[in-house]
Structures are given as C-alpha cells and as structure tokens.
Amino acid sequence: MxxxxxxxxxxxxxxxxxxxxxxxxxxSFPGRRGADPAxxxxxxxxxxxxxxxxxxxxxxxxxxxxxxxxxxxxxxxxxxxxxxxxxxxxxxxxxxxxxxxxxxxxxxxxxxxxxxxxxxxxxxxxxxxxxxxxxxxxxxxxxxxxxxxxxxxxxxxxxxxxxxxxxxxxxxxxxxxxxxxxxxxxxxxxxxxxxxxxxxxxxxxxxxxxxxxxxxxxxxxxxxxxxxxxxxxxxxxxLGRIVETGAVEDVLTAPQHPYTQALLSVLPEAEGEPVVLTGEPPDPSRVPGGCRFHARCQVLASGEAERAGVAQDCRTKDLPVLSGAGGTQVACHWAASRG
CATH class of the missing domain: 3.40.50.300 (P-loop containing nucleotide triphosphate hydrolases)
Known part of the structure; x- marks a missing residue:
C-alpha cells in the first residue's frame, strides 16, 4: 500500500x-450568530x-x-x-x-x-x-x-x-x-x-x-x-476525535472502523469497490449524538449494524475518548461487537 x-x-x-x-x-471556537461553539x-x-x-x-x-x-x-x-x-x-x-x-x-x-x-x-x-x-x-x-x-x-x-x-x-x-x-x-x-x-x-x-x-x-x-x-x-x-489508532501496519492492513475502511478503499491500490461516503462531515457546532460518524456510516446504512444488534447504540450511545498510548484501539460499536 x-x-x-x-x-x-x-x-x-x-x-x-x-x-x-x-x-x-x-x-472550541465561538459559534456564528449565536450558534453553539464549534x-x-x-x-x-x-x-x-x-x-x-x-x-x-x-x-x-x-x-x-x-x-x-x-x-x-x-x-x-x-x-x-x-x-x-x-x-x-x-x-x-x-x-x-x-x-x-x-x-x-x-x-x-x-x-x-x-x-x-x-x-x-x-x-x-x-x-x-x-x-x-x-x-x-x-x-x-x-x-x-x-x-x-x-x-x-x-x-x-x-x-x-x-x-x-x-x-x-x-x-x-x-x-x-x-x-x-x-x-x-x-x-x-x-x-x-x-x-x-x-x-x-x-x-x-x-x-x-x-x-x-x-x-x-x-x-x-x-x-x-x-x-x-x-x-x-x-x-x-x-469530527474532533480520534476514532482509530495503532501501529500503522495493523491499522492500514486490518482497519476496524468503517471510516478508516472508507478512507483506505479509495486508494489506487485498494481491492474491491471504493466506499463513497454520503454527505459532508457534520458541522462541529452540531456534533450528532451517538457515534459521530453514524450519519455517513456505510455499515449502518447497509443494515450490517442492525444485524449485529448495535444500530441503536450507533445512533444514541456516545463512545469514550481513546487512550493516547500504543496498541490498536477503535471507537466503534460495530467493531466492538465483532471482537
């Protein structure tokens, strides 16, 4: 790669x-025209x-x-x-x-x-x-x-x-x-x-x-x-948080977060069909509840998260801040359900 x-x-x-x-x-930065801080x-x-x-x-x-x-x-x-x-x-x-x-x-x-x-x-x-x-x-x-x-x-x-x-x-x-x-x-x-x-x-x-x-x-x-x-x-x-981290070879050869998978899928040497994310990243003054990636997540959109029993968590349950230390870590309800 x-x-x-x-x-x-x-x-x-x-x-x-x-x-x-x-x-x-x-x-955080002040929001525009009275909006919440970004x-x-x-x-x-x-x-x-x-x-x-x-x-x-x-x-x-x-x-x-x-x-x-x-x-x-x-x-x-x-x-x-x-x-x-x-x-x-x-x-x-x-x-x-x-x-x-x-x-x-x-x-x-x-x-x-x-x-x-x-x-x-x-x-x-x-x-x-x-x-x-x-x-x-x-x-x-x-x-x-x-x-x-x-x-x-x-x-x-x-x-x-x-x-x-x-x-x-x-x-x-x-x-x-x-x-x-x-x-x-x-x-x-x-x-x-x-x-x-x-x-x-x-x-x-x-x-x-x-x-x-x-x-x-x-x-x-x-x-x-x-x-x-x-x-x-x-x-x-x-959207303001680290969602996956680890040794470069581990993360880039076996990505666990759907966002990382999507970023890798569009590289010229990637195998399979590229993942086209819908829409733009949300406004940082309006961070969505649950997993902050859920509105664009291909795993949730395909029904795979529903089959894994975590779709509701993806939409409503926030994920913790990942530790800054070494070792592979991922902030994803679906990835956690598979491991």
Missing part, C-alpha cells in the same frame, strides 16, 4: 515515557514518544490542524492539558518561547511560508535570531541546510525562494526548523504541494532525520499512503 517507493522506517525506542502527551484535549477538537488523548513518527490522518475539516496547532501552543486548549517532557505546557511568553524552540512547525506550502524578499540564509537564520542564538550563526545555518539535503549549503545562501524548485523550498523550510535543534517537529501536509517525484525524497529525509538526530514527528495528512510510508503509528481523526 504505497504511493511512492516503499521506505523502511527504523524502529523507535519502545517502552520510553512519551515526549509529548495530550490529555482529554478540547478546543468543537474543533472534542476530547483527544495522544502520546508521541522520543524518536517516533505518528501520522494524524483525516478529511479536511476533521480538526487535525487545530489539534496540531494546539500541541504547538499556538491555540490554547479550552480544556485538557498538553505535557512535554513530563511538564505541563506553560502558555506564558518566556516559557512558550522556550517550548517552541524544542517543538518546531513545518508548513505544507513552502511558497507561502518563505518570505520572497528573504534569501535562503535569512530564512533559516530567522529562528536563531528570534531565540537569541549566541554561537556561530553561519555555521549553524550551513549545518541545517546540509542536514536538509541542500549541499554544499553555501551555494544556497544568497538564493531567493523563486530561484529554487518546490522540493528545494520545502528543504529550506525543514532547515529553518532544524536550525534550532528541536526534539519534535509537527509537519502539516509536508509533501501535499510537491510533485510525486519529489515526495519520496522529502519522506526519506524525514526518516533519515529521525535516524540521525532521534527526532520525533507528528505528520498531519489526509493521505493514508503517506502514513504507510513514514509513520510508526497512525491516529485517524473524525
């Missing part, structure tokens, strides 16, 4: 304490261990980018807690600045995240200057560009974004994150804007950074093929 040449992730350390933990995280993230537990790559997967609008921004400290949670390296995230200015040095964001569109008036050198050095770096700036910028695969780095110092290919621009963005020597990067659709020929190179780079630097990563994507290529674990998100 690959969209690029299969990559070989190295195994992350097992049994170690999580580097980052989200505990019952919730993020529950963009509605109860999420998630762990990321040192040296681990976790893929957060789901359709547009499911809450995955809001969750990622909350983990970065860019969006304070309405309730719940983010813990990093054993300490709760402190949202005060100095503490948050120190946290953002250790946890860096890589955006999906390098053209939008790079200032067209800044050279590559200035783009990569910006983080050092913000954080008051006292060492050899030129050496640090050169080392970051080299790690990101732009060699020799001096050749790129005075170039501008428009003089680079899409893959080179994405490497500059990655170098801008690496220059601060973070422990975790959050990559939001890191290859979505790239040609297929370049995607595998960037994914291989992320895997190599994990191997060489012990870097952890949360990769936010709608692409399950990407998750297969790069992740150790996958968390499938729907």
């Amino acid at each position: 690959t969209t690029e040449a299969t990559l070989e992730p190295t195994e992350p350390p097992t049994g170690s304490a999580p580097l980052l933990t989200a505990s019952d995280l919730r993020v 529950r963009a993230v509605d109860g999420v537990d998630l762990d990321i261990r040192r040296g681990e790559i976790v893929a957060l997967v789901g359709e547009s609008g499911c809450g995955k980018t809001t969750l990622a921004r909350s983990l970065l400290g860019l969006v304070p949670p309405t309730s719940g807690r983010v813990t990093f390296d054993g300490r709760p995230l402190d949202y005060r200015g100095r503490a948050l600045k120190a946290y953002r040095k250790r946890v860096q964001l890589v955006l999906q569109d390098p053209s939008g995240s790079l200032n067209p008036r800044h050279t590559v050198y200035e783009a990569v050095a910006e983080g050092l200057r913000i954080h008051g770096y006292g060492g050899d700036e030129r050496a640090a910028v050169g080392a970051a560009l080299s790690r990101a695969g732009l060699r020799p780095p001096e050749r790129f110092f005075l170039r501008y974004p428009h003089e680079l290919s899409g893959g080179q621009r994405q490497r500059v963005v990655i170098a801008g994150a690496l220059v601060l020597e973070p422990e975790l990067i959050v990559a939001d659709e890191p290859v979505a804007s790239l040609d297929a020929s370049v995607r595998g190179e960037i994914l291989a780079l992320l895997l190599r950074l994990r191997e060489d630097l012990g870097l952890s990563a949360l990769v936010v994507t709608h692409d399950l093929g990407l998750a297969w290529n790069i992740a150790d674990r996958v968390a499938v998100m729907y």
